[in-house]
Amino acid sequence: MAQQTFEELYDQVYNRKVNPAEGSYTAYLYEKGLDKILKKVGEESTEVIIGAKNSKEELTYETADLLFHLMVLLANQGITIDDLKTEMGTRVGQKSRLHERQDWRSGAIEETK
Numbered sequence: 001m002a003q004q005t006f007e008e009l010y011d012q013v014y015n016r017k018v019n020p021a022e023g024s025y026t027a028y029l030y031e032k033g034l035d036k037i038l039k040k041v042g043e044e045s046t047e048v049i050i051g052a053k054n055s056k057e058e059l060t061y062e063t064a065d066l067l068f069h070l071m072v073l074l075a076n077q078g079i080t081i082d083d084l085k086t087e088m089g090t091r092v093g094q095k096s097r098l099h100e101r102q103d104w105r106s107g108a109i110e111e112t113k
């Protein structure tokens, strides 16, 4: 089976914006514009939720659809894979804020407002 890394797929998706290919679904989404892309991201997100309730196979399938449409959205908005890596990199080793949430549940954060 053909394998493709996330980076390779993102490059291809990004490239379709600069060089639209005949019969390309990705190019069709760019041509339709932001509202169409957002509609697809919304639909695919809902399908991920439904898929998660049904089976691992369905969740996997729908997640692949969502990730693809998210890549189209990011590329459409001019966000590169390096922008994403930089943002994610800032979170490496970041302390979890779970304790704050626990405080919130016990009312501690409410009291500091």
Ligand SMILES: N=c1c2ncn([C@@H]3O[C@H](COP(=O)(O)OP(=O)(O)OP(=O)(O)O)[C@@H](O)[C@H]3O)c2ncn1[C@@H]1O[C@H](COP(=O)(O)O)[C@@H](O)[C@H]1O
Pocket: 009, 012, 013, 016, 021, 023, 024, 025, 026, 027, 040, 064, 065, 068
């Ligand atoms: N990974 C994907 C990918 N995942 C999902 N999809 C498409 O996303 C669509 C989702 O299905 P839907 O039924 O929700 O949508 P639809 O009815 O086809 O379309 P709408 O009219 O609703 O917009 C399907 O048409 C899928 O083919 C993808 N289309 C392309 N890719 C990859 O993107 C790259 C570029 O592809 P092209 O743009 O086709 O050249 C290639 O490497 C492809 O493998």
